[in-house]
Amino acid sequence: MALIKCPECGKEISDRAKACINCGCPIGPASNGVLRVQLNSFLKLIGNMSITVTFNGVTKRITRGYYDEFVVPADGKTRNCNITCVHGLLDGRVFNIPIQSGESKKIFITYNDGKFGSNKWEYRDELYVTK
Numbered sequence: 424m425a426l427i428k429c430p431e432c433g434k435e436i437s438d439r440a441k442a443c444i445n446c447g448c449p450i451g452p453a454s455n456g457v458l459r460v461q462l463n464s465f466l467k468l469i470g471n472m473s474i475t476v477t478f479n480g481v482t483k484r485i486t487r488g489y490y491d492e493f494v495v496p497a498d499g500k501t502r503n504c505n506i507t508c509v510h511g512l513l514d515g516r517v518f519n520i521p522i523q524s525g526e527s528k529k530i531f532i533t534y535n536d537g538k539f540g541s542n543k544w545e546y547r548d549e550l551y552v553t554k
């Protein structure tokens with residue numbers, strides 16, 4: 424155990440405390456977040472569809488109906504999540520989504536072939552409650 428200074432009131436407290444005993448400020452190592460990226464589709468014609476996701480130096484390819492997850496470091500940095508969508512040879516779209524330090528988020532990419540052009544690729548996200 425070590426003593427650290429409370430970022431709020433400046434008094435010394437245990438680094439294992441969940442909150443400052445003086446002022447109640449939440450303490451403790453910030454925990455990493457989880458980024459989940461999923462590919463859905465409203466697809467009439469089955470095609471060769473996938474997304475390639477790069478986050479924090481890790482690249483993963485995700486196919487239709489599946490998801491994969493990435494660790495979001497809690498280090499104070501904001502990073503871009505780069506998503507490149509591919510459907511056959513014709514249709515592609517790139518999303519760049521800023522992910523905050525330690526954030527947990529679910530990203531849903533949906534291919535909707537009822538639409539034209541790059542608008543076929545739709546983006547949605549929501550908070551990912553992991554605990």
Ligand SMILES: [Zn+2]
Nearest residue numbers: 429432443446
């Ligand atoms: Zn305090």
